[in-house]
Amino acid sequence: MAxxxxxxxxxxxxxxxxxxxxxxxxxxxxxxxxxxxxSHLGCEHGVCGACTVELxxxxxxxxxxxxxxxxxxxVQTIEGVSASGVIRDLQDAFVRRNALQCGFCTSGMxxxxxxxxxxxxxxxxxEVREWISGNYCRCTGYHAIVDAICxxxxxxxxxxx
Amino acid sequence: MxxxxxxxxxxxxxxxVIALLQExxxxxxxLAGGQTLMATLNMRLSEPQLVVDITGIESLRxxxxxxxxxxxxxxxxxxxxxxxxxxxxxxxLLKAAAPHIAHRAIRNSGTFGGSIAYADPAAEWPTCLLALxxxxxxxxxxxxxxxxxxxFFTGLYSTALQPDELLTxxxxxxxxxxxxxxxxxxxxxHGDYAIVGMAATARREGDALxxxxxxxxxxxxxxxxxxxxxxxxxxxxLDMATVTQAVASLRSEIDPLPDLTNTPDTKRHxxxxxxxxxxxxxxxxxxxxx
Amino acid sequence: MELxxxxxxxxxxxxxxxxxxxxxxxxxxxxxxxxxxxxSPTERTARVAVKIGPVRARFVGHVRMEDIRPNEGCxxxxxxxxxxxxxxxxxxxxxLTDEAGGTRLSYTAQAAIGGKLGQVGGRMIxxxxxxxxxxxxxxxxEQMVGVPVxxxxxxxxxxxxxxxxxAAPAPFVPRTVHAPQPAASGEGVRxxxxxxxxxxxxxxxxxxxLLTV
Numbered sequence: 200m201a202x203x204x205x206x207x208x209x210x211x212x213x214x215x216x217x218x219x220x221x222x223x224x225x226x227x228x229x230x231x232x233x234x235x236x237x238s239h240l241g242c243e244h245g246v247c248g249a250c251t252v253e254l255x256x257x258x259x260x261x262x263x264x265x266x267x268x269x270x271x272x273x274v275q276t277i278e279g280v281s282a283s284g285v286i287r288d289l290q291d292a293f294v295r296r297n298a299l300q301c302g303f304c305t306s307g308m309x310x311x312x313x314x315x316x317x318x319x320x321x322x323x324x325x326e327v328r329e330w331i332s333g334n335y336c337r338c339t340g341y342h343a344i345v346d347a348i349c350x351x352x353x354x355x356x357x358x359x360x
Numbered sequence: 361m362x363x364x365x366x367x368x369x370x371x372x373x374x375x376x377v378i379a380l381l382q383e384x385x386x387x388x389x390x391l392a393g394g395q396t397l398m399a400t401l402n403m404r405l406s407e408p409q410l411v412v413d414i415t416g417i418e419s420l421r422x423x424x425x426x427x428x429x430x431x432x433x434x435x436x437x438x439x440x441x442x443x444x445x446x447x448x449x450x451x452x453l454l455k456a457a458a459p460h461i462a463h464r465a466i467r468n469s470g471t472f473g474g475s476i477a478y479a480d481p482a483a484e485w486p487t488c489l490l491a492l493x494x495x496x497x498x499x500x501x502x503x504x505x506x507x508x509x510x511x512f513f514t515g516l517y518s519t520a521l522q523p524d525e526l527l528t529x530x531x532x533x534x535x536x537x538x539x540x541x542x543x544x545x546x547x548x549x550h551g552d553y554a555i556v557g558m559a560a561t562a563r564r565e566g567d568a569l570x571x572x573x574x575x576x577x578x579x580x581x582x583x584x585x586x587x588x589x590x591x592x593x594x595x596x597x598l599d600m601a602t603v604t605q606a607v608a609s610l611r612s613e614i615d616p617l618p619d620l621t622n623t624p625d626t627k628r629h630x631x632x633x634x635x636x637x638x639x640x641x642x643x644x645x646x647x648x649x650x
Numbered sequence: 651m652e653l654x655x656x657x658x659x660x661x662x663x664x665x666x667x668x669x670x671x672x673x674x675x676x677x678x679x680x681x682x683x684x685x686x687x688x689x690s691p692t693e694r695t696a697r698v699a700v701k702i703g704p705v706r707a708r709f710v711g712h713v714r715m716e717d718i719r720p721n722e723g724c725x726x727x728x729x730x731x732x733x734x735x736x737x738x739x740x741x742x743x744x745x746l747t748d749e750a751g752g753t754r755l756s757y758t759a760q761a762a763i764g765g766k767l768g769q770v771g772g773r774m775i776x777x778x779x780x781x782x783x784x785x786x787x788x789x790x791x792e793q794m795v796g797v798p799v800x801x802x803x804x805x806x807x808x809x810x811x812x813x814x815x816x817a818a819p820a821p822f823v824p825r826t827v828h829a830p831q832p833a834a835s836g837e838g839v840r841x842x843x844x845x846x847x848x849x850x851x852x853x854x855x856x857x858x859x860l861l862t863v
Contacts, residue, residue, distance in 0.1 A: 224363070248463070386701070
């Protein structure tokens with residue numbers, strides 16, 4: 200069995216050259232090899248959404264993506280999108296609306312919400328609920344999270360009006 | 361849980377993939393979107409020696425019109441299909457069904473070819489392919505062949521694909537001006553496996569439908585065509601009496617298998633509900649989605 | 651999970667009983683069966699490789715036979731473990747009755763699935779059980795009425811025998827050659843039960859595996 204496979208990828212704007220076991224999925228690579236602990240693992244079979252990261256500009260389930268599949272690609276994690284400020288309004292809304300308690304689901308929620316507000320700027324509450332239903336939360340009961348996202352949709356609409 | 365160790369290779373050509381399948385047989389698994397395979401590996405329900413990543417093969421990508429058909433490459437993602445202008449125009453059933461598939465993060469990675477080859481009876485794409493009368497294009501050591509959707513889904517997670525064949529694309533007849541379609545699915549929560557779902561296509565002439573294909577998902581080991589009901593509805597004006605008869609026919613012709621939370625009778629009832637909601641739209645509009 | 655079914659085997663009841671008692675025939679009929687051994691006079695263990703969809707799981711099943719009625723029927727109690735994937739436990743009944751054209755073999759099986767497999771739910775249990783049962787009994791019927799011989803220099807009919815045809819032995823060569831075992835209680839019966847038990851257990855683990863994906 201081959202041991203390590205070389206990969207080259209950009210993570211949060213920084214280029215990396217690493218060697219990984221083929222079986223290592225993207226979030227284990229990000230957490231263990233790069234020390235980026237913001238992405239979390241819940242179910243590891245694609246249903247809870249805690250592992251949501253951006254690969255090549257789209258959100259994916261990090262637990263269902265092999266690190267070797269990110270070879271040559273671009274990854275953004277919660278650390279990256281937070282540092283760049285692109286989700287500042289989402290983060291502020293989450294705090295204001297009390298949309299997190301333990302915080303375990305929050306990075307995944309924010310990554311998913313980021314793609315929603317970018318791709319569906321006119322989403323209504325029902326559409327927000329449907330979209331975010333791919334991320335599980337055990338603490339908040341979801342309404343505060345939906346409120347926060349709707350707040351941001353409204354704010355962004357007003358800002359561009 | 362973590363997947364067991366495996367070797368990994370990313371071939372550049374279909375011929376290389378076929379050679380690997382011949383060499384390794386069942387010890388190798390094909391990786392496309394990975395939304396099913398990775399879940400399986402992470403839960404250690406399979407421990408292959410080799411994973412063959414086919415996402416480097418450009419000829420498997422793309423959505424294009426090829427003469428009388430819409431060609432959907434095996435690696436077209438669910439999101440690609442959801443937002444493709446060609447799909448919206450030539451196979452709008454697929455655009456209507458796409459948002460029902462899981463959630464956006466999964467749709468960004470999961471592929472059409474993977475879904476068809478996996479042949480989950482509760483999945484949207486196999487049912488839609490059958491409703492559209494599409495064709496699977498496969499390549500193996502003996503070359504390329506085409507398999508009609510009606511002949512493709514042979515049993516539970518079983519298809520007509522040989523172990524040394526790769527699904528390279530699907531071809532779907534272009535929708536004509538008289539095309540009518542409907543897609544509807546019932547699930548407890550959005551993104552869950554459907555309790556029952558229905559995809560239907562036909563040609564509309566006046567207030568009657570011709571050449572109907574009515575297909576159900578989630579009721580049996582494969583997607584199920586309701587041929588008795590299709591025949592009943594052929595060329596009949598869609599008044600309420602006809603719809604009622606069709607619903608009764610559908611309920612009598614299917615023999616649903618239960619799942620953990622739904623009995624055969626529940627599925628039978630719900631299938632009728634879907635048809636009851638879907639058919640009247642043919643009399644008034646060109647499409648039905650719910 | 652509950653499974654019931656029946657199949658008309660194109661062979662007389664005694665022959666069917668003998669076939670169900672034949673370990674080699676049974677091993678060939680259970681999809682994926684790799685090994686079978688006695689752990690005590692009334693118990694058997696089998697290892698079966700389950701292959702459905704993307705799932706590949708090996709499970710070990712244990713079966714205990716009870717209530718043997720030679721040439722007529724029996725009860726099997728079984729449990730199986732698929733390792734980390736989960737486990738299954740249950741029982742099954744098999745009954746043989748004479749019918750025009752051969753023997754009607756009726757079976758019921760009930761299993762409870764647990765562990766990771768059970769957790770995902772029974773979405774595919776019934777479909778997978780049915781398929782596995784169909785595979786087993788189709789293979790078993792082929793063993794009973796004979797299968798086409800593929801080797802050169804055999805003078806057997808080229809087409810597969812159909813299950814509904816003659817109950818009398820046809821001019822063909824069966825795939826396996828065995829002397830039928832005595833119909834009385836003993837080794838053969840236990841094997842039969844064991845096999846049916848493994849089969850049922852197999853379903854459980856199998857099915858469950860499907861549910862996870």
